[in-house]
Amino acid sequence: MRYKIMEKFKDCKIGTKIIIYYFIISVISITLSTFIYQNINKRIMTKKVSEMAVQTLQTIDSNLKLLIYTVNNESKILLSNLHFQNILKNGDERFNYNSQTAVNRYLTEFIQSNMSISSVYVFDNYGNRYFVDKKVYKSFSLNDIKNTYWYDELQKAQGGYIIKFNGGGLFNQADQKFVSFIRIINDLESQKPTGIMVINIPEDAISNSFKNITGNNDVDIMLKDENDNDIIHSKELTEYSISEDIKKNLKKNLKNEGKGDHYYFTERVNGNNYIISYLKTNLNWTIISKVPFSEISKQSNIYMLVILGMLLLSGIMSFLGLILVSSSITKPIDKLIKSMRAVENGEFKKVSVGTGNDEIAKLKNVYNTMICKIENLIEQIMLEQKIKRKAELNVLQAQIKPHFLYNSFDAISCLALEGKNDDVYKIIKALGNFYRTSLSNGREVISVREELQTVKSYLTILQIRYENLFVINMDIDDRCDEYKILKLVLQPIVENSIYHGIKPSRRMGNIFISTYLKNDYVELIVGDDGVGISEDKLNSIRKLNTAGIGLRGTMERLNIFYNGKSKLEVESKLGFGTKVTIRIPIK
Template identity: 40%
Template sequence: MIDYDIQMEDQTLMVRIIRSIKSLIYTNSKKLAFKIPFAYFLVILLTVGFSYGVLNQISTNSAQKKINEASLQTITSIQTNVDLMIENVNNYSKMIFSDRNLQNLLRQGGVYSNLDTQSKVSAYLYNLMQAVPIIDSVNIFDNTGHRFSVGTQELPTFMEADIKDASWYEQVVSNKGKYILRLNGSGAFSRMGADENFVSFIRLIRDIDNTSPLGVLVINIKDDAFVQAYSNLLNQSSFEIAILDENNHIIVSDSTQDQHNAVYKEILMTNRESLEQQFQKSNSGSLTLNSGSQKYRISYLSGGEFNWKFVSITPYNTIDSRNKSLVLLALLLLIINGSIFFFSSFIISRSIINPIHKLLRSMNKAPRGNFMKVKVERNIYEFEQLFNGYNHMIEEMDQLLTRIVEEQKMIRKAELNTLQSQIKPHFLYNTLDSITSLALSGLNDQLCEMIEALGNYYRMSVSKGLDVITVGEEIEMVRNYLKIQNIRYQDVFEAQFDVDEDCLQYPIPKLVIQPLVENALYHGIRPKGTKGTITISARSMKDEVRISISDDGVGMLEEEIMQILERKDQLKSFGLWGTMERLRIFYGNKNCIKIESELGKGMTITIIIPKG
């Protein structure tokens, strides 16, 4: 029970320590005094880690490159030695089938046709194998399929009922005396109770007088012979060698330790498909294979007359470890330099942070949202200049902002008032001209109707002093305006309205549509000389309302439209230009109006009003 209480106290203490550390980090994470050393620490940590990774990779690549070069050089020498050994066996085979007694024995029809001659051949072959220990056994097949064998130890068993059943027989005959090599005779030979491999050297025996086929010669070469061919090249090497035949079967996999030998054979067998794909890509190269938790570097050389593969196998943990000491030394130097920079960062940060803290304490005395001058102790030249500049900036900004706000209010108010005062007399003068014409003509009914419409128009345009009304109210003013103009210009134009009900409640600056309708009447329809149509439409879009004023009048040239849009023709199209200016000032957007026109076909002006 006491042990349990002690364990619980230890856990509680550990939790408190962890919480204290988290609280300390969270509290200081926003402070510059913490950020500067922490930034130094991160930079140093990343630099050291990156440098170590780069140096380690360079070291590893360099070691791998050296190992690969040494491996390829070694297996090239091994291939040369093996080719030389095979060529020696080829010369021995020529000595065998050139033997006069063997030629006579096979000419007589079979290896058992003359036992005395056979005995001489047997003695000759036995003496040859005693002189050449790489030969395991010699097999001679006559044309009738009988076999005569001589060996220094237990003879391998020929597994086929007839030599013609062997998989390589047809190739040997078609080669006409050229030899082939087969691992264990491609399964035609077997030695019971033995794990050693042997390579069968097979060729056709021909009559030395007329080159007619007399039989087949099979010389079985011990696998130890291949190891002896290159054993002197591996005295100081850190890798092992394996030789594969044309079918990627292991001829020999030699290691100084049987355990490693079994491991290397397992690597070659389990990764056989990967190796075959690599062999097909190139005749030489290197690749990495895994066996359990261990990685191995494989270098290979293939090709040659028999397409054998010479493979070197090197464990990764033996790759030139001498370069690791250089990497560790460089890492140690980086850590030392990083530590010096890290502790220097504290000294540098204190000289910067302390004056800043003084400045912050003074600034925090000012109310939030107000520009206040700061007063601090001026003991550093740079910070003295900073404080003076800051105080001067605060003073100038306060004065400048106050002045700009007042000026902008006055400018915008003057622009709106000026434009509206220009638009209202412009319409009133034209209307009074119409009333005068009706009065002079004695058309009292129309005169009363026009005065009533004019009264309604101005009553709505006043709008209780409001500058912004709804689209519905603006459309109603346009209806009154067109009623006035219809009385004055009978049979000159026809007005059409196509307004969505959804658009009527949205706000719009007043007296925006009327000047454009007036522009369509005076500059579009009247110059045409025939009756025209003015169409007012309003559509509710996703985020905006589009109001279009169209006429089928005389239209305008593109150059004239560009002059209006670029504000170069204020007098000629005052109503259109003034409306554009009002919308630009009100919405702060120069693209509130789009003009489309074609000379002789009319004009369409579209107003784009943002909803809300």
């Protein structure tokens, strides 16, 4: 029964298949919609509340930075006072009632201009102390500062400031909390330390920096320093309101995430859900917030979320339905695609897919017919191209061989007229070796070793003909010897080097022949130290716009045989010689 139903379904139209699939999926989607909506709603609300917490923490961080920035700028104004600088610099001589009064007056004006500062303590290098404190006097000396754990950190700041809670242990008052702004005072001229300044920012100033942020929201804030000391907290949030497991998780993420990173987690307190968030500031402080989920926000957005959720769900289910439908179409088509890709590798195979009598089956039949015709057509084209390429190579090679033969007979005739029969014999024998190697039983490709032997035979002829004209310098990489290359690619280039490079210079020259095995190609180099080539003529050669048969024919033959994958580069400088580099791919 099942087999019959599946067979009938295969014979259905694609439109019918889509309707069946979509009906099944619609039933499933209605069943799952309620469950999905609840999860989506919870996820969205968690994200919204966490975003609000992040914005709150970032705003508090910005306000704290602004507070420190203001104190820093105000302190710079105070330190730039020349009279103040002179008193500190000459404290061993000028510390008296008048100097102390003058400095205290400056400090008083400084505090009055900045309401966020409660006290300022200044010590010169001689231990003399100047201070103004709005609250309770704090008893500590220059030696107490030098004995603190943070004194080395202060010196490394080199005139910059450091921030410590309650002076980093200088003073601990149970009823008061301060954030201490501490910096070394440098002389304006010599930039040498002349004293130390401690500015205390009270708890009230810090609270006021984010009072407006949390005043209208049910948000609790805690601020901790780098040593986990509780600087300030608002409302009911204390370190004990967070469970030990969550605190460990927070510290773990604080260590791994790094400065400036935000981390949050959810916690249920007294039946209400809260998001506990933290932010690590540039001051190495930690800002912690406890933000409740808003019931009003839930109610106002619930209907919109339902509508959006259902639309999204319907879209997803429809998409899944289309995927299922398309899979019944694409599976047979995938086989067609694999067959098409195999065609790129020269494999022409008919496709056999299990289909009924639908549109896919018709497509398969048309494709198989097309494959047969294409296979026959490509075979015909390849045969024609092979015959054409063979003819082109033969024409170019036929142009090169007579060109060399004419020059060889010219040399033989000259030697015969001069009566040098031994040299005539050597030339004829070398010429025979040359043609024996170059003909190579009709082969188009020969080994690098055979090509070099052809060149050596040619050079033997020219050395006899032109006595004391050139010296041969060969640097042969034996690894290249058995690699196959197109024959007669070096001889025309060597011929050009002698006739157009060495001979016009009217002096003895050098011919350089080298072979190298690179990563994926064999490199053949022919060079000379002759007259060189002008820039204009060099550009013409590179564009194959030259009347010379030898070099132009070699470039065309290489391009045809290797389908443009080989490279021939000509480098020359007038008066210094020419170098021709041929790179032939190994595969």
